[in-house]
Amino acid sequence: MAAPEQSRPGRRRGRRPGGADTRAQLLDAARAEFAERGFDGATVRAIAERAGVDAAMVNHWFGGKEALFTASLNIPVDPAALINDVLPGPPEAIAWRIVPRFLQLWDTSGGGQMVTLVRSIAAHEAAARMMREFVSRVILKRVVEQVAPDRYELRAALAGTQLIGLGMVRYVLRLEPLASADHATVVAAVAPNLQRYLTGDLDAPAP
Amino acid sequence: MAAPEQSRPGRRRGRRPGGADTRAQLLDAARAEFAERGFDGATVRAIAERAGVDAAMVNHWFGGKEALFTASLNIPVDPAALINDVLPGPPEAIAWRIVPRFLQLWDTSGGGQMVTLVRSIAAHEAAARMMREFVSRVILKRVVEQVAPDRYELRAALAGTQLIGLGMVRYVLRLEPLASADHATVVAAVAPNLQRYLTGDLDAPAP
Numbered sequence: 001m002a003a004p005e006q007s008r009p010g011r012r013r014g015r016r017p018g019g020a021d022t023r024a025q026l027l028d029a030a031r032a033e034f035a036e037r038g039f040d041g042a043t044v045r046a047i048a049e050r051a052g053v054d055a056a057m058v059n060h061w062f063g064g065k066e067a068l069f070t071a072s073l074n075i076p077v078d079p080a081a082l083i084n085d086v087l088p089g090p091p092e093a094i095a096w097r098i099v100p101r102f103l104q105l106w107d108t109s110g111g112g113q114m115v116t117l118v119r120s121i122a123a124h125e126a127a128a129r130m131m132r133e134f135v136s137r138v139i140l141k142r143v144v145e146q147v148a149p150d151r152y153e154l155r156a157a158l159a160g161t162q163l164i165g166l167g168m169v170r171y172v173l174r175l176e177p178l179a180s181a182d183h184a185t186v187v188a189a190v191a192p193n194l195q196r197y198l199t200g201d202l203d204a205p206a207p
Numbered sequence: 208m209a210a211p212e213q214s215r216p217g218r219r220r221g222r223r224p225g226g227a228d229t230r231a232q233l234l235d236a237a238r239a240e241f242a243e244r245g246f247d248g249a250t251v252r253a254i255a256e257r258a259g260v261d262a263a264m265v266n267h268w269f270g271g272k273e274a275l276f277t278a279s280l281n282i283p284v285d286p287a288a289l290i291n292d293v294l295p296g297p298p299e300a301i302a303w304r305i306v307p308r309f310l311q312l313w314d315t316s317g318g319g320q321m322v323t324l325v326r327s328i329a330a331h332e333a334a335a336r337m338m339r340e341f342v343s344r345v346i347l348k349r350v351v352e353q354v355a356p357d358r359y360e361l362r363a364a365l366a367g368t369q370l371i372g373l374g375m376v377r378y379v380l381r382l383e384p385l386a387s388a389d390h391a392t393v394v395a396a397v398a399p400n401l402q403r404y405l406t407g408d409l410d411a412p413a414p
Contacts, residue, residue: 165372
């Protein structure tokens, strides 16, 4: 991340002037625009206008619309890096790469930032809409379509039920013994289920 | 449920007098006591004292401590009835009885009450603690221990990840096509995963 610009005293009363301010203004404007118009409807130009800054600042601070979108969601991870970690390897074992990475993501942030994210999805329709867009834009197109044989959207949503449920129960509800289980135990228990959602038979008959 | 008692005007200024008031006071007191002391620590006597009513009112309005606990959680269902619906039948197919009942529960309430419940778990530690107690007291003892071969607590928590995740994605996040999928599609997709958590092998090696 670039260093904040030099302060320009008196430019805007009651707010911290300079680059960090511009970045925060862009994030606020982006959240509002993405929530109102969705990912496709929101434009970099409209977000910059709303923030009262030059559109070039979006590239300067975030590198583009998708990265601004991710930043505005407050996900404590770079999705591109995460996807590069899990995609290589046999598709029929991708869940064994996703679950450890997911646990690491929560544990690294002390769960705090992810808990905040889950809470805002649960509490605010705008956050829920943004997360829907994030799943379909980033997770669906970049991960599920690469490994799933068919029914991408349903598989992505089902995988979402497992991952968001794991986050809720282990880190928000903190239900034992899952809350304290080591990663190997969680992976052995959860990965086969996640894998079935991604590449398995979704129409298995009742026993 | 019993009819509210006759009103006793002037008994308490600024509040609606009578039985409905007593019931609401008991619910408030119960939430506070259960949140502070947990299910085991909270006593009917302490809850009644806190509410400023006679302890007999707990039995009158709720039938006992566990029912008061359930009522204080605002779960739009009688867990005893739900358990009676799903327990009979082969244990190895219980997920095919649970998932339809779970979908029905959300759909009947228009999702509203359940969404509120999930939101309060996500937002409030006290609600999270109460839900933990509810799972271990009611769901674990009455369902999972009846059908699971071993590792009851872990199975109950894993089953919780699937059910709470399904509720979050279908009804709170409303991610398509899962949000609009008919019950048969959801059951065929989700029940095998839930069933594995309840009675399957939790230590399957990676493929």
